[in-house]
Amino acid sequence: MITSPAPSQAAAARQWFLARGDLNSLIDALKESGRRVIGPTIRDGAIVYDEIASAGDLPAGWRDEQSAGHYRLDRRTDERLFGYTVGPTSWKRFVFPPNLTISTAHRSGQFGFDQPNPEPPQLAFLGVRACELAALAIEDRVFLGGQFQDEDFRARRSAAFIVAVQCTTSSGTCFCTSMGTGPEVHGGYDILLTEIDEGFVVQAGSPGGAAIVAALPARRPSHAESGAAVDMVEAVRARIGETLPIPGLAERLKLQLDNPRWAAVAERCVECGNCTMACPTCFCTAVVERSDMDGKLAATDRLWDSCFDSSFARVAGGDFRARPQDRYRQWLTHKFSTWVDQFGTMGCVGCGRCITWCPVHIDVREELMAIAPPVPPVERPVAVEPVAASPGSFSIARVAGVKAETEDTYTVSLSDMDPAFLRGRPGQFVMIALPAFPAVPISISRFRSNGIDLTIRAVGPTSTALTNLHPGSKGGVRGPLGTFWPIEDAYGRHAVVVAGGVGLSPLHGLVDALVANRDRFETVSLFYGTRTPEDRLFQDDLARWAASSAIDVAVTVDRAGPEWKGRVGVVTTLFDKIPWDCSKVTAFVVGPERMMQASVQGLISKGVPPDRIVISMERHMECGIGLCGHCQMAGRFVCKDGPVFRLNDLGEMFNREGI
Amino acid sequence: MATIGSTARPRVAVAKFASCDGCQLTILDLEDQLLEIVSRFDIVEFPEATSRRSPGPYDIVFVEGSISAPEHYDQIKELRKQARILVTIGACASSGGIQALRNWADHDAFRAAVYEHPEWVESLATATPVSDHVKVDAELRGCPIDGSQLLELLTAVLVGRRPQIRDEAVCRECKRKGIVCMVVARGEACMGPVTTSGCDALCPTYGRGCFGCFGPRAGANAASWSRGLQKAGRPPEEVWRLFAGFTAYAEPFRSVVTELGAKKPAPAGPRR
Numbered sequence: 001m002i003t004s005p006a007p008s009q010a011a012a013a014r015q016w017f018l019a020r021g022d023l024n025s026l027i028d029a030l031k032e033s034g035r036r037v038i039g040p041t042i043r044d045g046a047i048v049y050d051e052i053a054s055a056g057d058l059p060a061g062w063r064d065e066q067s068a069g070h071y072r073l074d075r076r077t078d079e080r081l082f083g084y085t086v087g088p089t090s091w092k093r094f095v096f097p098p099n100l101t102i103s104t105a106h107r108s109g110q111f112g113f114d115q116p117n118p119e120p121p122q123l124a125f126l127g128v129r130a131c132e133l134a135a136l137a138i139e140d141r142v143f144l145g146g147q148f149q150d151e152d153f154r155a156r157r158s159a160a161f162i163v164a165v166q167c168t169t170s171s172g173t174c175f176c177t178s179m180g181t182g183p184e185v186h187g188g189y190d191i192l193l194t195e196i197d198e199g200f201v202v203q204a205g206s207p208g209g210a211a212i213v214a215a216l217p218a219r220r221p222s223h224a225e226s227g228a229a230v231d232m233v234e235a236v237r238a239r240i241g242e243t244l245p246i247p248g249l250a251e252r253l254k255l256q257l258d259n260p261r262w263a264a265v266a267e268r269c270v271e272c273g274n275c276t277m278a279c280p281t282c283f284c285t286a287v288v289e290r291s292d293m294d295g296k297l298a299a300t301d302r303l304w305d306s307c308f309d310s311s312f313a314r315v316a317g318g319d320f321r322a323r324p325q326d327r328y329r330q331w332l333t334h335k336f337s338t339w340v341d342q343f344g345t346m347g348c349v350g351c352g353r354c355i356t357w358c359p360v361h362i363d364v365r366e367e368l369m370a371i372a373p374p375v376p377p378v379e380r381p382v383a384v385e386p387v388a389a390s391p392g393s394f395s396i397a398r399v400a401g402v403k404a405e406t407e408d409t410y411t412v413s414l415s416d417m418d419p420a421f422l423r424g425r426p427g428q429f430v431m432i433a434l435p436a437f438p439a440v441p442i443s444i445s446r447f448r449s450n451g452i453d454l455t456i457r458a459v460g461p462t463s464t465a466l467t468n469l470h471p472g473s474k475g476g477v478r479g480p481l482g483t484f485w486p487i488e489d490a491y492g493r494h495a496v497v498v499a500g501g502v503g504l505s506p507l508h509g510l511v512d513a514l515v516a517n518r519d520r521f522e523t524v525s526l527f528y529g530t531r532t533p534e535d536r537l538f539q540d541d542l543a544r545w546a547a548s549s550a551i552d553v554a555v556t557v558d559r560a561g562p563e564w565k566g567r568v569g570v571v572t573t574l575f576d577k578i579p580w581d582c583s584k585v586t587a588f589v590v591g592p593e594r595m596m597q598a599s600v601q602g603l604i605s606k607g608v609p610p611d612r613i614v615i616s617m618e619r620h621m622e623c624g625i626g627l628c629g630h631c632q633m634a635g636r637f638v639c640k641d642g643p644v645f646r647l648n649d650l651g652e653m654f655n656r657e658g659i
Numbered sequence: 660m661a662t663i664g665s666t667a668r669p670r671v672a673v674a675k676f677a678s679c680d681g682c683q684l685t686i687l688d689l690e691d692q693l694l695e696i697v698s699r700f701d702i703v704e705f706p707e708a709t710s711r712r713s714p715g716p717y718d719i720v721f722v723e724g725s726i727s728a729p730e731h732y733d734q735i736k737e738l739r740k741q742a743r744i745l746v747t748i749g750a751c752a753s754s755g756g757i758q759a760l761r762n763w764a765d766h767d768a769f770r771a772a773v774y775e776h777p778e779w780v781e782s783l784a785t786a787t788p789v790s791d792h793v794k795v796d797a798e799l800r801g802c803p804i805d806g807s808q809l810l811e812l813l814t815a816v817l818v819g820r821r822p823q824i825r826d827e828a829v830c831r832e833c834k835r836k837g838i839v840c841m842v843v844a845r846g847e848a849c850m851g852p853v854t855t856s857g858c859d860a861l862c863p864t865y866g867r868g869c870f871g872c873f874g875p876r877a878g879a880n881a882a883s884w885s886r887g888l889q890k891a892g893r894p895p896e897e898v899w900r901l902f903a904g905f906t907a908y909a910e911p912f913r914s915v916v917t918e919l920g921a922k923k924p925a926p927a928g929p930r931r
Contacts, residue, residue: 044839044866069891071844088839098835270880270887272852273827277834288823290811293699295818304835309827310878324880359830359842359852360887 016218017225019199023055023081026163026191029212030124035161038094039126040084046071049089052126059084066171066352069361082127082195085171086351090280091125091132095156096139098304102152102287105298118155128164128189130182131174134349135280136162137188141343142283161208164189168196168232170240173352175365178244181349183236194229201229244365245374250346252372253337257329258581261371266325268360273306275354275362276331281347282306307331336368378488384423386479391623394433394476397421399469400451405537408458409502410467415451417477422447424480426487426509427616427644430454431478431624434469437462441621441639443506444480445538455505455537481624483644485510489612490521490586496578496608497526498599500571500591504528504537506616506643507590511545518550522584525552529571529595533557533564571595572602582607590616597655600647613647615654633659669718669816672704674738676724676731677758677786681803682749683707683723689806699817715741719816725751725758725786732792739793746812747789750802754874754909757802758786762908762924763916785927788908797822802872802905805857826876828852829869832860841868848893850901853879853912874906881911885919895919 018026030037039052040059047059064084065072076083105113128136140157143150167176167183176182185192190209194201201221204210221229276282286305291298305312308327313320321327339347348364355363388395397417402410414421421430424444432454433439440462446453458464466475487495487510495514499507507526514524526545530536536555546553554574556567567574571591578585585608589599596615603613619631619638631638634653636645645654653659673683687708689696696702703713720742726735739745747753755762761769766784770777789795799808808824815822829851833840838860841847849868851860855876862869875881881902888898899919902912908924917923 044841045844046839048837048839050837069843071840088844089837093837098837267880268883268887270852270884271828271878272830274830274834274840274852277831286825288825289820290823291814291818293695293814293817304831306827306831310876311826324878357840357843359840360883361890 014203015221015226016202016213016216017199017221018193018202018216018218020079020081020195021199022217023058023200025216026212027052027055027126029215030126030161030163033124033161033212035122035124037124037126040082040087042073045073047073047084047087049087049091049093049125049127055081058082063169064171066173066356068173068355068363069358071356078197080168080195082165082193083169085167085169085174086129086132086353088278088353088357090278090351090353091128091136091160092139092280092282094123094125095136095160096143096150096153096283097156100152100302101299102302103300105300107296118152120152120155120159122159122161123156124161124163126163126165128162129167129351130164130185131176131179131349131351132280133162133164133185133188134176134179134181135351138281138343138345138347138349139283141345142281145343162189163191163193164205166192166194166229166233167236168194170236171352171356173355173363174240175243175350175352177237177240177350178242178246179346179348179350180246183240184233194232196225196228196232198225201225244350244368246346248374249368249372250337250340252375253333253368255584256372257333259371261367262325262329265362265367266323266328268362269308269324269328270360271308271310271324271327272359273308274357274359275364276306276308277304278353278357279335280349280351280353281335284312307334332364332367332371335364375492378491380486380488381425381484383425383428383484384420384480386481386625387418387420388476388478389481389625390478391439391625391627394439394478395421396474397451397477399471399473399475401471402467402469405455405539406535409455409537410458411445411453411455411538412466412469413448413451413453414475414477415448417451421452421477421480422450424452425484426513427484427506428480428482429506429624429643430480431621432462432466433476434462434465435476437465439476439478439622439624440466441481441624442466443616443643445505445508446512447509453508455502455508457502478624482639483642485513485588485644486614486646487513487517489614489646490514490588493521493612494523494580494585495521495525496585496587496603497524498571498587498589498591498603499526499528500595500599501530501535502537503589503591503595503616507588508538508541510588511541511551515545515548515550523552523580524550526554527571527574528553528555529557529574529591530555531558533560533566570598572598575602575606578606583609586612586614588614593618600654610648611646615645615647615650616643617645617650618643668699668701670713670716671700671702671719671721672713672715672717672738672742673702673707673721674704674723674734675706676722676735676752676789677727678724678749678751678756680707680723682752682799682801685748685803685806686721686809689810692810696813700813717742719744719746721746721748722752722789723748725755725788726783726792727758727786728782730781731783735789735792744796744816745789745793746797746799747795748799748804748809750800750872750874750905751786752789753798753800754906755786755788757905757907759788759908760903761786762927763903763920763922766925784925786908787927791927797824799824800855800857800873800906805859807859808857825856827856828876829854829856829858829860829863829873832856832858833863836860836864838863841866842891846891848888848897848901850884850904853881853884855879870904871901871912872905874909875912879911881915885915 041057058081061079143153189205192203204213284305335347397414400413400415429443431439442454445455458467622628626637626640812822850871851869854871902915
């Protein structure tokens with residue numbers, strides 16, 4: 001009885017109680033309605049679905065213990081008839097037979113093909129679980145939901161009378177709770193049973209079901225009996241828990257087609273195809289021709305096939321999925337990702353059969369968690385409240401040291417300053433002034449435990465004065481100001497830092513942070529270009545990074561003397577050595593504006609998404625807090641809306657002269 | 660080639676090398692189809708059935724047995740010359756058979772143990788499949804072969820199409836038949852996951868694990884299955900015994916047998 005809707009509230013309220021000893025009355029009623037009853041029964045050490053004659057065939061007092069590659073029956077302490085979960089059989093067998101003759105052909109006299117008329121057996125399914133109803137609904141979409149439909153399936157499915165059973169127990173391979181398919185049954189049945197201590201709470205879900213229920217020796221359940229039925233199913237939900245985080249999984253899997261885990265699981269997989277055979281939704285088939293010796297009669301049989309077969313995707317010229325890892329990936333991504341594109345739901349109902357019946361114990365839940373783990377929610381940090389945030393006020397800091405980086409660039413270490421500066425973030429800057437020298441914006445190149453570093457090129461009066469300070473001198477600072485590097489944009493991706501000349505200064509703190517959180521990124525790299533070898537900043541740090549396994553460092557110079565053994569060329573020439581899928585790159589770029597334009601162009605042409613390119617802009621600033629108006633760039637103040645921007649936040653304004 | 664409507668009966672020969680004749684008996688066991696077969700095929704050579712001999716050429720030669728004696732080298736090459744289609748039947752011809760276990764053992768010691776006058780016995784140190792020596796057009800696997808597959812091959816020759824012989828795990832036949840997996844549900848050993856189908860899961864149907872007589876299917880992950888069986892508590896000697904059966908010499912079973920037995924097979928005789 002196909003697609004019976006969820007019962008109305010009123011119908012759901014119409015419950016009956018049937019004593020366990022009276023279940024035969026239901027089986028007899030189903031048989032009297034002209035149906036064979038298919039239900040759970042014990043065969044060869046498992047509870048299978050097969051024809052049953054009476055309640056005596058049911059697995060009274062048995063439960064099943066299941067884990068990956070393991071299934072055992074065990075005695076219960078009670079005599080429940082449905083005190084197990086799901087076994088090796090699925091109802092697919094009865095609506096979508098494993099062997100079916102789909103056409104015959106004859107050559108005697110007229111040549112022709114004949115299609116057998118589907119005359120489905122009248123079957124009643126006894127003991128259909130919530131996950132199995134979900135599987136039947138998925139098959140409905142596959143076989144009946146499109147332009148071309150499977151008439152044999154339709155006939156068998158329409159003829160099937162469904163007696164569902166609420167799950168009052170669970171096994172170690174159940175994950176219906178994650179897939180949203182159970183354990184509670186919601187509609188899709190003719191009759192629903194919930195087994196409690198003394199018998200069954202019974203509900204009808206269709207007129208046909210109601211007619212059968214009406215004839216049973218049933219009474220109204222007590223309040224306690226109805227309550228027990230609800231409690232038992234709720235307890236199952238709690239016991240299973242939610243082991244597999246599904247939200248976003250379909251999309252995450254699509255990004256993991258090159259994950260090395262596919263090859264690792266293929267090393268274990270024996271490609272027996274048992275997962276696909278046991279799966280209640282796998283629908284792939286092969287057609288096989290039979291003919292008699294004189295070629296006069298032929299028949300086409302349809303068999304359950306498996307995408308794990310080495311010949312499944314073979315054509316005359318070769319095999320489209322030649323490697324076992326290709327085939328495993330096809331199966332898993334189909335179930336949990338591409339099925340959604342095709343049919344609007346996942347192809348998995350969480351019944352766990354593929355886990356239990358895998359002879360080499362592969363657990364799809366483990367594989368999915370390893371291949372496409374849930375991405376932890378990204379917490380975007382908030383900038384610390386700046387100190388002395390008005391143009392005329394300054395906080396005092398002491399100069400702890402001054403170190404020459406190049407001929408004209410020095411790192412000034414400040415200490416004994418307001419702790420707010422230490423809580424700034426890489427990419428932010430300070431306004432620094434000396435008495436009688438105007439304030440200038442300087443990026444924070446490093447956060448130390450007791451202060452910050454400013455790396456300053458001596459080009460104007462203030463910057464020259466700053467680089468001439470001696471330890472113990474004092475200066476006035478305001479900050480930390482401006483936006484900072486969105487390091488989270490690179491989580492799970494290839495983090496690429498591109499620096500030109502003194503542009504490495506605002507990136508230094510970012511590189512420190514990337515290295516400190518190395519596990520959160522696929523790879524971390526620094527591409528650094530300067531005019532000459534002597535123009536390289538932070539040479540000690542460069543050497544240390546180059547020696548570290550946490551980060552790859554590539555340096556190039558525009559020109560060099562014969563003593564330079566490294567690369568020569570502009571920084572964009574380093575992009576040619578990028579070995580990764582550039583759609584998974586997040587790039588952080590700072591340097592002279594021409595260099596940034598060339599770099600951005602180079603990265604985009606390699607496939608780096610524009611929203612994953614982050615740059616830091618330089619503009620004239622007097623105040624650093626959006627009051628003086630000097631740093632405007634179209635609609636933005638570089639000091640407070642920047643200096644760090646995602647490329648697509650700047651849009652057309654970047655790469656345009658005279659803005 | 661005889662095709663539909665043709666009245667010429669293809670000439671068929673059945674030849675035998677080192678084997679037990681069980682596959683030939685499987686042909687004779689096709690009692691319900693024998694009259695149909697002889698009405699459509701001219702069986703001119705079949706030592707198990709008749710002492711009548713007839714020289715080639717033949718349309719189809721069915722070859723039973725492995726190449727195990729010096730004279731076999733020339734005999735198989737001559738047969739190949741006479742055959743339009745050469746089909747190996749059974750585990751011996753297709754993979755070397757149970758006697759290929761001697762490829763890992765001391766041949767002289769075996770002969771001395773079995774025969775009173777080993778010097779009278781001329782046998783090779785190795786038993787090898789026919790495909791090691793001549794081109795084989797089709798293989799019917801199994802110990803013995805499956806009668807239905809033989810009929811399918813004969814039918815396909817008559818109709819003029821490729822025989823539909825599937826290469827999938829025995830597990831697939833089990834699952835389609837609704838047989839409960841004895842590995843998972845009872846902890847028993849079974850070669851089904853790595854063995855090619857064609858027997859209709861004969862042994863599992865009778866509650867016994869597959870012993871791999873049809874040999875490995877293409878690309879079988881025998882290494883993983885060997886590990887899996889050992890992980891399930893099977894000692895390495897027992898796993899060796901499972902792989903070291905009727906098709907031990909067929910890769911990738913051969914590698915597992917070599918690894919678990921810690922013994923390399925003897926170098927085989929001249930190859931084609």
